[in-house]
Amino acid sequence: MMRYEYCRLEPYQGTAQYRQVTSSDPEMIQELLTEIGRVLPKASQANVENDLFSGSVCSVRLVGLKGKDARVFDAILGWLCHRGWEPYAVYLSSPIGNIQHDEVQHLRKAVSE
Numbered sequence: 001m002m003r004y005e006y007c008r009l010e011p012y013q014g015t016a017q018y019r020q021v022t023s024s025d026p027e028m029i030q031e032l033l034t035e036i037g038r039v040l041p042k043a044s045q046a047n048v049e050n051d052l053f054s055g056s057v058c059s060v061r062l063v064g065l066k067g068k069d070a071r072v073f074d075a076i077l078g079w080l081c082h083r084g085w086e087p088y089a090v091y092l093s094s095p096i097g098n099i100q101h102d103e104v105q106h107l108r109k110a111v112s113e
Helices: 026-039 069-082
Strands: 003-013 017-023 044-050 057-063 086-092 103-111
Touching (some): 017 026, 017 069, 069 086, 069 103
Antiparallel strands (some): 003 017, 003 103
Protein backbone atom coordinates (compact mmCIF):
# COMPACT_ATOMS: atom_id res chain seq x y z
CA MET A 1 0.00 0.00 0.00
CA MET A 2 1.28 3.47 -0.91
CA ARG A 3 1.83 5.94 1.91
CA TYR A 4 1.94 9.72 1.51
CA GLU A 5 3.23 12.71 3.42
CA TYR A 6 0.80 15.65 3.38
CA CYS A 7 1.29 19.40 3.01
CA ARG A 8 -1.12 22.34 2.92
CA LEU A 9 -0.17 25.86 1.82
CA GLU A 10 -2.68 28.38 3.03
CA PRO A 11 -2.63 32.13 2.44
CA TYR A 12 -4.50 34.59 4.62
CA GLN A 13 -5.34 38.14 3.64
CA GLY A 14 -7.21 40.30 6.07
CA THR A 15 -6.06 42.70 8.73
CA ALA A 16 -2.74 40.81 8.61
CA GLN A 17 -1.16 38.85 5.80
CA TYR A 18 0.67 35.61 6.31
CA ARG A 19 1.29 32.23 4.75
CA GLN A 20 0.69 29.05 6.70
CA VAL A 21 2.49 25.80 5.90
CA THR A 22 1.19 22.61 7.50
CA SER A 23 2.72 19.19 6.90
CA SER A 24 2.99 15.67 8.21
CA ASP A 25 6.73 15.86 7.38
CA PRO A 26 8.57 17.83 10.12
CA GLU A 27 11.91 17.55 8.28
CA MET A 28 10.44 19.36 5.27
CA ILE A 29 9.13 22.15 7.54
CA GLN A 30 12.61 22.61 9.04
CA GLU A 31 14.30 22.63 5.60
CA LEU A 32 11.76 25.14 4.34
CA LEU A 33 12.30 27.44 7.32
CA THR A 34 16.06 27.28 6.77
CA GLU A 35 15.65 28.24 3.09
CA ILE A 36 13.25 31.08 3.86
CA GLY A 37 15.60 32.37 6.56
CA ARG A 38 18.46 32.33 4.06
CA VAL A 39 16.54 34.21 1.38
CA LEU A 40 14.48 36.51 3.62
CA PRO A 41 16.37 36.88 6.90
CA LYS A 42 13.83 39.37 8.29
CA ALA A 43 10.90 36.98 7.83
CA SER A 44 9.63 35.51 11.04
CA GLN A 45 7.62 32.60 12.25
CA ALA A 46 4.52 32.88 14.36
CA ASN A 47 2.18 30.28 15.79
CA VAL A 48 4.48 27.30 15.39
CA GLU A 49 2.39 24.22 16.17
CA ASN A 50 3.52 20.74 17.13
CA ASP A 51 2.03 17.43 16.05
CA LEU A 52 -0.29 15.95 18.66
CA PHE A 53 1.32 12.52 18.44
CA SER A 54 5.02 13.06 17.73
CA GLY A 55 5.59 16.53 19.16
CA SER A 56 7.43 17.54 15.95
CA VAL A 57 6.74 20.88 14.28
CA CYS A 58 3.86 20.36 11.87
CA SER A 59 2.65 23.87 11.11
CA VAL A 60 4.17 27.31 10.89
CA ARG A 61 2.78 30.72 10.04
CA LEU A 62 5.16 32.93 8.06
CA VAL A 63 4.93 36.67 8.68
CA GLY A 64 7.08 39.69 7.92
CA LEU A 65 7.47 38.82 4.25
CA LYS A 66 7.72 42.51 3.30
CA GLY A 67 4.86 42.47 0.81
CA LYS A 68 6.35 39.48 -1.02
CA ASP A 69 3.72 37.08 0.30
CA ALA A 70 2.44 35.94 -3.10
CA ARG A 71 5.97 35.52 -4.49
CA VAL A 72 7.05 33.57 -1.41
CA PHE A 73 3.94 31.37 -1.71
CA ASP A 74 4.72 30.61 -5.36
CA ALA A 75 8.38 29.95 -4.53
CA ILE A 76 7.39 27.53 -1.75
CA LEU A 77 5.08 25.69 -4.13
CA GLY A 78 7.87 25.39 -6.73
CA TRP A 79 10.39 24.36 -4.04
CA LEU A 80 8.07 21.57 -2.88
CA CYS A 81 7.32 20.34 -6.43
CA HIS A 82 11.05 20.25 -7.18
CA ARG A 83 11.45 17.96 -4.17
CA GLY A 84 8.82 15.48 -5.31
CA TRP A 85 5.67 16.95 -3.73
CA GLU A 86 2.64 16.67 -6.00
CA PRO A 87 -0.27 19.14 -5.91
CA TYR A 88 -3.47 17.10 -5.84
CA ALA A 89 -6.18 19.53 -4.74
CA VAL A 90 -6.82 23.25 -4.72
CA TYR A 91 -9.78 25.07 -3.28
CA LEU A 92 -10.76 28.65 -2.65
CA SER A 93 -10.99 29.53 1.01
CA SER A 94 -14.27 31.12 2.02
CA PRO A 95 -14.36 34.87 2.24
CA ILE A 96 -15.26 36.21 5.67
CA GLY A 97 -16.47 39.80 5.69
CA ASN A 98 -13.92 41.87 3.80
CA ILE A 99 -11.31 39.10 3.80
CA GLN A 100 -10.42 38.06 0.27
CA HIS A 101 -10.58 34.35 -0.47
CA ASP A 102 -7.49 32.74 -1.89
CA GLU A 103 -6.24 29.39 -3.14
CA VAL A 104 -5.36 26.73 -0.61
CA GLN A 105 -2.97 24.16 -2.09
CA HIS A 106 -2.85 20.52 -0.98
CA LEU A 107 0.23 18.46 -1.86
CA ARG A 108 1.38 14.93 -1.23
CA LYS A 109 4.63 13.05 -1.54
CA ALA A 110 4.82 9.28 -1.92
CA VAL A 111 6.92 7.60 0.74
CA SER A 112 8.29 4.06 0.53
CA GLU A 113 7.20 1.72 3.25
